[in-house]
Amino acid sequence: MPSTIGFIGLGNMGGPMAINLVKAGHRVLGFDLSEAAVALLTDAGGEKAGSVADLAAQADVVVTMLPAGKHVRQIYQGEGGILDNARSGTLLIDSSTIDVDSARAVSSAAEEKGMLMVDAPVSGGVAGAAAGTLTFMVGGPDKAFQEAKAFLDIMGKTIVHAGGAGNGQAAKICNNMILGISMIAVSEAFVLAEKLGLDAQKLYDVSSTASGQCWSLTSYCPVPGPLPTSPANRDYQPGFAAAMMLKDLKLAQEAANSAGAATPLGAEASSLYALYCNSGGNETDFSGIVNFLRGAG
Numbered sequence: 521m522p523s524t525i526g527f528i529g530l531g532n533m534g535g536p537m538a539i540n541l542v543k544a545g546h547r548v549l550g551f552d553l554s555e556a557a558v559a560l561l562t563d564a565g566g567e568k569a570g571s572v573a574d575l576a577a578q579a580d581v582v583v584t585m586l587p588a589g590k591h592v593r594q595i596y597q598g599e600g601g602i603l604d605n606a607r608s609g610t611l612l613i614d615s616s617t618i619d620v621d622s623a624r625a626v627s628s629a630a631e632e633k634g635m636l637m638v639d640a641p642v643s644g645g646v647a648g649a650a651a652g653t654l655t656f657m658v659g660g661p662d663k664a665f666q667e668a669k670a671f672l673d674i675m676g677k678t679i680v681h682a683g684g685a686g687n688g689q690a691a692k693i694c695n696n697m698i699l700g701i702s703m704i705a706v707s708e709a710f711v712l713a714e715k716l717g718l719d720a721q722k723l724y725d726v727s728s729t730a731s732g733q734c735w736s737l738t739s740y741c742p743v744p745g746p747l748p749t750s751p752a753n754r755d756y757q758p759g760f761a762a763a764m765m766l767k768d769l770k771l772a773q774e775a776a777n778s779a780g781a782a783t784p785l786g787a788e789a790s791s792l793y794a795l796y797c798n799s800g801g802n803e804t805d806f807s808g809i810v811n812f813l814r815g816a817g
Contacts, residue, residue, distance in 0.1 A: 522546050525671070526579035528572060528595060528602075529616070530557040533642065534585030536649040537615070537675045539564045541583075544674045549575045576605035581671060583613045588767075589622030596626045608634035611667050615656070617641045617693070619771055620686040621778070627660065627685035636664035639685065640672060641692035645759045653677040657695070659688035693775055696768040700789040700806070702736040703765075707810035710743045714814070721746050742807035756808035765806035766793040 522545050527538040530552040538561050542548045548566040552558050558568050569575035572595060576582060582602055586592050592614055596602045602612065612630055614623065614637070623639040630637040638660030648654045654676035658665055665681045672679045682691040709732070713723045724746035728738045740759075741747035751759050769790035776783040796812040 523580040523671075524549065524578055526551070526569060526575035526582040527561075527566075527585075528552070528575065528582070529585035530554070530561055531585065532646050533649045534583075534615075535560050536646070537583070537585065537654075538566060540649075540652045540675050541671065542566050549578060551575050571600065572602065573600045573605040576602045576610070577607075579606065579610060581611045581613065582606060583671070584616060586614075586616040586618075588616070589618035592616050592618050592626055593622055597629055603629055603633050603635070606633075606635060610635050611664065611671075612637040613640050613668050613671065614638070615640050615642055617696075617768060617771070618689060620689045620693075620775055623659065623689045624686040636661070636667055637685070638664045638668045639688040640668065641688055642676065643692070643695060644676070647759065648677075649675070656680065657682050657688040657691035659683060659686050659690070661685075689771075690775065693768055693772040696765065697772040697783065697786045697789070699736065700765050700769050700793060701785045702734050703740070703742065703807055704789055704792060704809060704813070706732075706734065706736045707742045707807070707813050710810060711814050720744075736807075740807055742810040751805035751807055752810075756804040756811070758803065758805040760806050761802070762793060762797050762804055762806045762808060763802045766790065766797050769793055 524547045525541055526549045528551045530538055530550050535557055538548050538550055542565045549569040550558055550561040550566050551569040551572055562568055584595060612635055627637045638658050640656045640658045642654045642656055644654040652675055655678040656672045656676045658681050669679055682688050710720055720743045741750045742752055744752045751757055772786050773790050796809045799812060801808055801812060
């Protein structure tokens with residue numbers, strides 16, 4: 521049965537996700553500060569919401585895709601926000617990547633209002649958002665997860681219930697810490713291979729079938745040539761920008777410090793991506809760090 525879905529945050533990820541909900545037959549009300557982003561949704565059959573309050577008042581389900589924890593807290597808990605205007609029983613899905621503490625605080629506030637909420641950050645990039653093949657890492661109560669899954673299945677391919685509130689965010693930042701560390705390792709190996717006179721394709725042929733195999737190598741190779749679909753072959757135009765990787769690595773370090781966990785490689789990866797971003801790599805793909813490492817050498 522079609523639902524009325526309010527979608528807040530129609531950027532590179534949120535826009536395609538919202539359009540997939542329209543294609544599935546739902547009424548989608550969109551809100552974004554960018555008129556161009558809203559226009560892409562309305563052109564696809566969605567509707568423009570006049571305000572967050574208006575959107576929340578009409579929606580059976582609200583999905584948010586926002587930049588940071590402060591934005592999530594404001595849009596849910598601020599004056600004229602979602603929690604003050606949505607009906608009791610409304611399902612709330614936050615697909616932003618934010619700090620665990622903010623996710624749990626907003627979830628607790630939603631529960632007090634009689635609403636069901638999950639934190640459901642994503643992996644899969646812009647291509648996955650458009651294709652509806654994202655991976656969702658979901659935190660929240662069982663009932664909220666079961667209700668959310670019907671909508672997440674439209675936007676994604678793999679839906680994992682990671683546990684209680686905030687655990688979706690925990691899974692996301694742990695996963696992306698692995699990704700950031702492994703991309704640096706793969707990049708260092710290719711830079712070393714160059715210095716030793718080893719052809720990049722030869723290293724790829726060996727490591728892609730040996731113990732060095734990992735996603736950063738075989739799905740997102742950071743040097744041009746071996747993997748035609750990787751950003752390295754289009755001048756490192758971002759699928760996942762270095763600035764976003766740095767954001768996630770910083771979130772991982774904040775969580776590690778709060779939990780008392782030792783993450784020395786995560787800390788080093790965060791430092792290296794900060795140097796790369798500050799040297800002009802901010803808007804390039806995160807795999808472009810290979811060029812920074814080549815220059816550092």
